[in-house]
Amino acid sequence: MMGQILFALLLIAAIALFTRSIRRVVRNIRLGRPEPINGRRAERWRTMALVALGQSKMVARPVAGIMHILIYAGFVIINIEVLEIIIDGLFGTHRIGAVLGPFYDFLIGSFEVLAVGVLLACVVFIARRAVLQLPRFRKPEMKGWPSKDAMIILVVEIALMSAFLTMNAADLALQELGDAHYPPAGSYPVSAGLAAAFGLTGLQPASLALIERSAWWFHIIGILAFLNYLPYSKHFHIVLAFPNVWYGKLEPRTQVANMPRITGEVRSMIDPSVPPPEPAPARTVAGAEMPERFGAKDVFDLSWKSLMDAYSCTECGRCTSECPANLTGKLLSPRKIMMDTRDRLEEVGKAIDAKGKWEDDGNSLHTRISEEELWACTTCNACTQACPVNIDPVGIILEMRRYKVMEESSTRPALTGMFNNVENNGAPWAFGPDKRLDWANDVNG
Amino acid sequence: MEQIRIPTMAEFAATGEVPEVLFWVGCAGSFDDRARKITKAFVRILNAAKVKFAVLGQEETCTGDPARRAGNEFLFQMQALQNVTVLNGYGVKRIVTACPHCFNTLKNEYPALGGSYEVLHHTQFINALLKEGRIKVEGGGFQGKRITFHDPCYLGRGNGEYEAPREVLLKLDAALVELKRSRQNGLCCGAGGAQMFKEAEPGTREVNIERSEEALGAKPDVIAAGCPFCNTMLTDGVKHFNKEGEVKVKDIAELIAEASDL
Numbered sequence: 001m002m003g004q005i006l007f008a009l010l011l012i013a014a015i016a017l018f019t020r021s022i023r024r025v026v027r028n029i030r031l032g033r034p035e036p037i038n039g040r041r042a043e044r045w046r047t048m049a050l051v052a053l054g055q056s057k058m059v060a061r062p063v064a065g066i067m068h069i070l071i072y073a074g075f076v077i078i079n080i081e082v083l084e085i086i087i088d089g090l091f092g093t094h095r096i097g098a099v100l101g102p103f104y105d106f107l108i109g110s111f112e113v114l115a116v117g118v119l120l121a122c123v124v125f126i127a128r129r130a131v132l133q134l135p136r137f138r139k140p141e142m143k144g145w146p147s148k149d150a151m152i153i154l155v156v157e158i159a160l161m162s163a164f165l166t167m168n169a170a171d172l173a174l175q176e177l178g179d180a181h182y183p184p185a186g187s188y189p190v191s192a193g194l195a196a197a198f199g200l201t202g203l204q205p206a207s208l209a210l211i212e213r214s215a216w217w218f219h220i221i222g223i224l225a226f227l228n229y230l231p232y233s234k235h236f237h238i239v240l241a242f243p244n245v246w247y248g249k250l251e252p253r254t255q256v257a258n259m260p261r262i263t264g265e266v267r268s269m270i271d272p273s274v275p276p277p278e279p280a281p282a283r284t285v286a287g288a289e290m291p292e293r294f295g296a297k298d299v300f301d302l303s304w305k306s307l308m309d310a311y312s313c314t315e316c317g318r319c320t321s322e323c324p325a326n327l328t329g330k331l332l333s334p335r336k337i338m339m340d341t342r343d344r345l346e347e348v349g350k351a352i353d354a355k356g357k358w359e360d361d362g363n364s365l366h367t368r369i370s371e372e373e374l375w376a377c378t379t380c381n382a383c384t385q386a387c388p389v390n391i392d393p394v395g396i397i398l399e400m401r402r403y404k405v406m407e408e409s410s411t412r413p414a415l416t417g418m419f420n421n422v423e424n425n426g427a428p429w430a431f432g433p434d435k436r437l438d439w440a441n442d443v444n445g
Numbered sequence: 446m447e448q449i450r451i452p453t454m455a456e457f458a459a460t461g462e463v464p465e466v467l468f469w470v471g472c473a474g475s476f477d478d479r480a481r482k483i484t485k486a487f488v489r490i491l492n493a494a495k496v497k498f499a500v501l502g503q504e505e506t507c508t509g510d511p512a513r514r515a516g517n518e519f520l521f522q523m524q525a526l527q528n529v530t531v532l533n534g535y536g537v538k539r540i541v542t543a544c545p546h547c548f549n550t551l552k553n554e555y556p557a558l559g560g561s562y563e564v565l566h567h568t569q570f571i572n573a574l575l576k577e578g579r580i581k582v583e584g585g586g587f588q589g590k591r592i593t594f595h596d597p598c599y600l601g602r603g604n605g606e607y608e609a610p611r612e613v614l615l616k617l618d619a620a621l622v623e624l625k626r627s628r629q630n631g632l633c634c635g636a637g638g639a640q641m642f643k644e645a646e647p648g649t650r651e652v653n654i655e656r657s658e659e660a661l662g663a664k665p666d667v668i669a670a671g672c673p674f675c676n677t678m679l680t681d682g683v684k685h686f687n688k689e690g691e692v693k694v695k696d697i698a699e700l701i702a703e704a705s706d707l
Contacts, residue, residue: 060630251553252549252552252553252603252604252605253602253603253604254549254553254598254599254602254603254604255549255553255554255603256513256514256554258554258557258558259518259522260557262518262519262522263522263526263557263558265519266519266522266523266526267526269523270523270526270527294518295516295518322630324632324633324635324652324655324656325646325648325652327632327652327655328635328648328649328650328651328652328654328655329647329648329649329650330645330646330647330648331646331647331648332646372646372647375643375646376645376646376648377638378598378633378635378636378637378638378640378652379514379598379637379638380598380602380633380637380638381598381602381603382598382602382630382632382633385602385629385630398514398516400516401514401515401516402516402518403516404516405515405516405517406516406517406518406519411515411516411517412643412644414642414643414644415515415639415642415643417642418511418512418515418639418642418643419512419515419517419520422507422509422511422512422520422524423520423523426472426505426506426507426524427472427475427476427506427507428472428507428511428641428642429472429476429477431475431476433503433504433505433506434503435475435476436470436475436476436502436503436505437451437453437475437500437502437503438475439470439474439475439481439484439485440451440488440500442485443449443451443485443488443489444448444449
């Protein structure tokens with residue numbers, strides 16, 4: 001009975017804590033500019049089914065892709081086992097799923113196989129980081145916490161899977177001893193071997209029960225702890241990948257979203273009878289007035305979708321390893337753009353939590369992301385193509401360029417020349433419209 | 446040889462006629478010496494196919510693509526609204542352009558500003574002319590040559606068009622050699638996002654050098670391009686490796702015009 005009460009308290013605490021974290025993340029995402037995402041629902045569901053559920057972009061790199069699918073399938077399916085653990089924990093039952101009979105045997109058997117798959121994939125992933133040291137895991141933005149975070153996740157997953165198999169092995173040994181509390185249930189293709197290999201069958205029932213219960217508690221406490229680690233980790237992608245793909249950009253990659261406010265301004269410039277648009281009223285965000293801005297100075301000026309992108313990023317670096325600027329030694333790393341956005345958003349969120357409202361701290365997104373990074377982007381969209389969860393770093397880069405150019409009049413000198421040419425000559429080069437048809441003079445030649 | 450006339454939309458409007466398609470020449474196609482050759486080649490194809498086309502001439506102005514991508518939304522919209530007014534004034538329905546950047550802007554970005562047209566890249570248009578039998582290609586001097594195609598980001602990855610340029614190239618009876626980074630994984634030439642008009646940011650090498658090295662690695666006789674900016678970047682890259690004597694960088698329109706002796 002004590003165990004059940006303890007379990008219920010733990011479960012409630014873990015869920016309450018997780019809910020609080022989620023509300024905080026949602027609050028942070030909502031600090032972004034409102035951007036209605038309407039329509040094309042069928043296409044959105046289809047894209048989500050294909051990209052998030054179906055992992056279609058993961059397999060662009062087959063080794064990592066297949067390993068990832070293994071962990072993903074393991075995670076999704078082993079959650080059925082977690083459901084059983086929760087029911088058993090709350091009601092003091094043992095292997096409640098056994099009522100399913102042979103189907104239960106099949107389930108447990110397949111969980112065991114998957115658990116081994118997950119274990120192996122995690123070991124390979126650790127090796128890729130620690131031994132092979134793949135270049136994309138060793139970029140400057142990966143120093144410190146990002147690399148530790150990745151390792152913590154992999155080690156925890158190994159520990160959880162090991163606990164799961166240990167629990168099963170001890171359970172099987174107890175079943176074979178005919179222990180009244182452990183009636184025969186389930187099929188154990190992997191842990192049967194473990195039980196034999198570690199000589200579990202020779203142990204006393206009391207010792208076996210201790211191992212079984214310890215592994216059981218370790219497994220479920222580990223899962224609850226891991227759940228609460230997610231919102232602080234890149235691993236949060238397991239939650240956000242789905243909505244992030246659903247809300248993702250469906251327009252052609254190279255299409256830049258329009259700024260209707262500027263359309264109004266320009267229309268009134270061209271035609272004096274059209275009144276200039278009224279500036280949008282300042283938005284109140286976390287108790288602070290946010291003026292309407294052209295482009296993005298800070299996270300408040302980015303679309304909420306860009307902020308969701310930042311929380312969905314798992315720092316895999318496929319974007320950066322495809323980025324032509326990064327490949328040629330330039331400072332830009334699309335992954336760093338996403339990490340910087342998330343870090344700044346977290347910083348802002350913490351400040352709001354501490355003071356109850358937002359007060360300008362003198363920093364912005366531009367404190368973290370330099371002009372050199374922004375101006376290195378060719379908008380080729382190799383990054384958006386490579387991202388397994390359809391994150392759009394180009395959108396953020398473009399909004400930040402807009403702020404630089406339109407609010408601060410800060411650009412690269414040669415671009416000022418290009419702007420002047422377009423404005424005065426209607427071409428990025430210094431040739432007037434009167435020369436535009438000169439090519440036709442010798443078209444027959 | 447029959448003289449090619451370059452009619453303008455204004456001339457068509459004066460006679461009350463409507464051309465089959467508006468050829469959007471673009472700034473590069475109008476002013477850049479290298480790109481002008483692409484423009485002329487495409488016009489020779491249009492002429493051979495008896496396509497009733499027109500250009501805007503002096504009424505055409507930059508689509509605003511480089512301004513928008515460099516963050517100058519005001520300037521972009523000033524250009525775009527001006528162009529939309531002109532295009533809508535002539536009742537333009539169909540546009541073809543040899544520049545993937547103009548293509549992307551006209552096709553995807555002008556609708557939000559009141560300009561909706563059917564926009565085609567010239568490789569799509571040439572492909573249709575070939576399929577309809579309006580022009581024929583016998584392969585000409587490119588039979589058996591090794592040709593590799595560099596996907597322009599704004600045509601391929603941006604707008605999902607990978608096949609039209611390849612289908613056209615296959616008509617040359619050449620050996621089409623795919624680059625390692627091709628189609629959706631194609632590597633940028635380094636000019637997009639307004640980079641064409643500025644110094645590259647500091648790095649270890651230039652993007653066009655990286656791309657040209659890869660293209661030269663395929664040992665081609667011709668590197669085929671479908672974008673005036675890619676063309677310039679790759680031409681510079683080939684020169685960087687002193688290979689301009691052996692490897693030519695040519696637009697698909699130029700290849701078709703040459704093969705058909707237009």
